[in-house]
Amino acid sequence: RPNTNIQSTSCASTSSNEIIKDACQGQNGCRLDARNSIFGDPCRGTPKYIYMSYTCIYPTCSNPIPTVRVICERQRRIINCGTGKRIGVLTGFYGRTNKLTFIAIRCPSRAIRSSRCKxxxxxxxxxxxxxxxxxxAITATNTVFGNPCNGTYKYIKMSYVCY
Structure with a gap:
């Protein structure tokens, strides 16, 4: 709908690519909300939207596509590749790299003092x-990983393949 409050026609969040990549890359699907609380407000008073392009890649036997798993703090998850396959861990961290993961993954806390800890x-x-x-079985707790950022709700983010 037309909006007479448009203050700027050319502005973009400097962290949008990182936030979108963190929420969507390697996932079968993702949901993003165009909110200032997630992406910041690069042009005050102007309604904003998300514009992105993507490519869906189907896995093949010779080149498995990594699975990305996010495990919220105080949660335990089972990673299972099934009979005859093994887990190949590619990346993994415990901490927080952005504010979006709470919203995209529905973790139960909004306590975020830092979005740059690992x-x-x-x-x-x-x-x-x-x-x-x-x-x-992976458990996302400070007991296992230490507490890299006090007062911040953390998560594990890992990528792996089944081979």
């Missing part, structure tokens, strides 16, 4: 827990 031992711990196994 446990130094997180990849090693995730790798040691799951890599090369058919099935593993």
């Amino acid at each position: 446990s130094r031992s997180s990849f090693r711990r995730i790798h040691n827990t799951c890599h090369g196994k058919q099935r593993c």
Whole structure:
């Protein structure tokens, strides 16, 4: 609908690509809300929208597509590749890299003091827990990974393939 409050016709959030990539890359689907609380407000007084292009990639036997899994703090999830397949951990961290993950994944807390923190031992711990196994259980807690940012609700984000 037309809006007479448009103050600027050329503005973009500087973190939008990172936020969209974090929420959508490697997922079978994703949902994004065009809100200032997520992307910031690069042009005050102007209604904003998300414009993005994407390519869906179907997995093939010779080149498996990574699965991205987000596990919210205080949650436990099972990663299972099924009979005859093993987990190959590609990336993994425990902490927080943006404000969007709460909204996109529906984690139950809004306590975010920092959106730039990461446990130094997180990849090693995730790798040691799951890599090369058919099935593993991951728990996202400060007890396991330490507390890289006090007062911030954290999550594990990992990518893996089944081979």
